[in-house]
Amino acid sequence: MEAKGGKGEKRRMIAITGAAALAAVGLNFLISSIRAHRDKEDRSNSNKSKKDLTWSSVRVNLSASEIHKLADHIIAKSKETYDLVASIPLGKVTYMNVISPLADLEAYQFPLVQSCLFPKMVSPLDDVRKASADAEQRLDSHFLMCRKREDVYRVVKAFVERGERLGPEATRYVQCLVKDFERNGVNLTLSKRIEMENLRSQIDKLSLQYVQNLNEDASFVLVSEPELAGMPPHFIESLTKTKSAERKVFLRSHHVSPILEHCKTGYIRKSIATSYAQRCGKENLDILDNLIQLRHKLARLLGYSNYSDFVVEPRMAKKSAKVFEFLEDISANLTDLAMRELNMLKDLKSKEEGILPLVWKIYCIT
Template structure:
């Protein structure tokens, strides 16, 4: 057992540690300090944890405390909304109508998140259940507030006076009015009731569509000879029928494995056809009714179709702009995609003879090409990415790019021993910008995906006669396997890319300086929100930064080799045009069915498939529209958004970083101040145009694929 003096000494080392500078040989010190800190934490005495200065986030609430806080949030919110509603329309002012709502949102955002985020991370079942129940109660209250005609009339009365106190406040007021009117508050009572009825019907049909897919238990039977190419480890996971054949289900992990690895073309085709036939006529009928109902809903609210309703709040603004964007991307990629397709056809001809190439062959022959052309063993690549080295590397890159520094905060309340907390400072002024919690490792009961959660948004609110500035607090959740004795925590390359992407959202969150919580953190245009994460992914493929974040786990002074760096970059863009063509196909389909009435969905998909996929026909008897959940719930008329943000991230990287140095701090600071700081307080196209010095373009996105593609 360490002495009290030694424990105090080690505690001081941890408080003073700045992870930024640890790369290459210095990373040995990081690992040594981490080990010492872990030993210290295991033996220290319990004592009261300190609070994070400026954070109103509460962690480690019990189940009863969560529910009590949720009920208190609802009571306070109702009081404020009642007070706003009680203001006579001829006496409405900014201070008695708008400011109370803005201040309530700023104050309650971290309180709401304190109730909601435990369902993602808590190890206690009762806490997760209480958190989910709290979210249900709060969501129900928010929904009721969105239907309050009295509050809407007060806001509308002030908005009609045109007394804007600033551009951000004007945008905030317009957003409040818009949100109410998208719920039908500007309609007659009869039409408003119809809007609510249609919304409920849309929700019911959407859930039915997805539930039908979830309930599908279809499986196919194959002999071992029919599954040649699949690893023995995979075959061991499959159930067997009485005739000793293997059961291959139509769950995505089974289908992906067969389509990518199985050497038997007939097996690939049978699985692809069965996968494309799921829920057949059943879901086709649901989707037809769903699209029809969405159009009725949108037209009641004054839009010409559902696509225009969905896109109106996004950067694209109109469905016609989305079509224009998708057509430009598709046409620009045609030549490269045709070349890629020809290479795959040649590969199939050499391996299977003179058999026609189908969409079911794409994944298999892409994998075969990669095996033949790239000297990449991702099992070996993983040995170069110890967790602590990747973390220190991303800290260093963000310091050099964005002028921010990270320091670990110790002795603060967390919900699990694995959780770490970091403060984020401006490098030049040492101003505290915000905090983020890092919950990296897998454990039972924890949310199963890598993501960033906003816990407290940047905002300026009024308390009495003084203003209070809320600083951002974020949470990064990941699912990394924790190290065990003799087996260090290593990241697969895909996990490195995912971690960098999510860290882009952390930087996006803590660098935001919007005055209203509604525009802060990740509360930005859905077409815009992914750009920072997609931008930071680029540093995972550049030799300079790859060497910064890598080191062989048995000797971390040895970074990843140059030839591997080059192979990773080529691998990134291999067959990317053909893959994007397939994604564009679904995006165009999604946009058309939500823009036009009475579309023959099956014939539309057949037509689009052949046109977009360079003459490749749709698999006979399949009906992808019956098993395309993004059209049903969550991304309807917005499937294009991922490509949209990826295109603009590529433009930013190519024009500001790749050509002028990937650690160009001038460009990084411009991105931080012009793009990240405003958040949702300005129009995204205006923000990007100001940063780029022109309107965003698809040119860089297409050119880089031609440059590094096949």
């Protein structure tokens, strides 16, 4: 986007800054809720807990086979716990035999899951990264299946209907637990659950295709070495050189970000930024359009006005209207400051490159 000055022309820019606060149920939250409603365990259970503590720390040096085994262990333990809770007669539900096992399971699983997922981001070994990615897919699928178990939901709802008095942490945990089940459609009729599964299957498929398109994109921009003024020599040398002595700037973040920050040639920065923003546009625009429609249908099916309300509900704002209200308030308060900073950037650009159209860099927060 360009901003051009003109005599007598008055510009007003509204700066919109937003952030969504994601409320998470952490380990301390779980532990405190469990302690508030758990009697002292006997020595045998205590000894068993001590043995389980060998899994309680996140491990970052697992081999591929160890990651697979750990994922198997997590899934087996989770299934065992959910089966146990589902077997409780509805007339005999208590905090200790319904809520506490599920809360215990989440606290126990947290470091184990991180041990499986962390290597995907940091391991130098291909087989370990692949094992970690496979484990993530398996665990995500399993946890989603757990939150769709109607038999467990019925038992949890039976406990809620008993009206047992709980502390604030435990009350909040139970509320989140019930909401998680309902956000996955367990309270819908069979026909609507089938429709929901179909929608989610389409959404997952399109989302995966969208990401794959970006990952497989090999487009680049040809740039001459003089146009890369301001870039470190080692960076320029790292770029593939063509027969015409031009350099290939691939539209990947490790090429794009340094150029946008350090290159002194304005039109090159603009060209790179524009090309980067438009990559896979032909393929992904249709995918985005379909995703918008499918997500809206899913949200409506689950009883929400729109997909934004569905996403925001577990977060602090609760409603998308509240988010827009917050952004509008921030925008009004930041307009003057944004204009001052814009003028500073114009002056700096003018001193460094002469009077040229100002290139903006737009950040989108989703």
